[in-house]
Amino acid sequence: MAHLWSAPPRAAETSPSKTKLPTEPTAVVPVEAGDVLHAPRCWWHAATSAGEPSLHPTGGLAGRTGVDLLTWLVDELHPEQAIRQALPGSGGQDHRASWRDQGAKLVQGRQSPGKKEAHKLRRPGRPCGVDRGSR
Known part of the structure; x- marks a missing residue:
């Protein structure tokens, strides 16, 4: 059973x-x-x-998931000061658009040929629910 x-x-x-x-x-x-x-x-x-x-x-089989990709992206972007700042709240539409554009550029910078597949190499598969530890 x-x-x-x-x-x-x-x-x-x-x-x-x-x-x-x-x-x-x-x-x-x-x-x-x-x-x-x-x-x-x-x-x-x-x-x-x-x-x-x-x-x-x-x-x-330890396949990668969307969570693995996003976790890798967070780890990659963590050193960027712009990402660690508070999200724009009352700065107006232009301020939010500027922040969004800046974030998009940082993410696109991680899509270079050397970086694009790096997340597959850096993070071994792990069972679901297993704590990765603190950052």
Whole structure:
């Protein structure tokens, strides 16, 4: 029998109790001898045997996600003073447009051939919900 829990909300990933599963699984799937069950990325799962020996191999592919790309971009832009300043609030339409244009130029500067694929090399795959540590 396999019990599957859908991906936790982001707040649950970073809370101290992130290892606690919700009380009710999203799906309970009977698995027979020779069956293969795919648990989607970031879904918690628990497999139990029906009283006889069982093998439960688990494997994963560490593909990059949009979150990985955005995290890399935040890390890349963090040294930029313009990005660390307060967002324009009451500066008027021109001030907000200027800030947006400046931010766009900084992001586009990260798309040079050497930088474009760098995020793939710098950040190894990691299981969902695993804390990256503080910056």
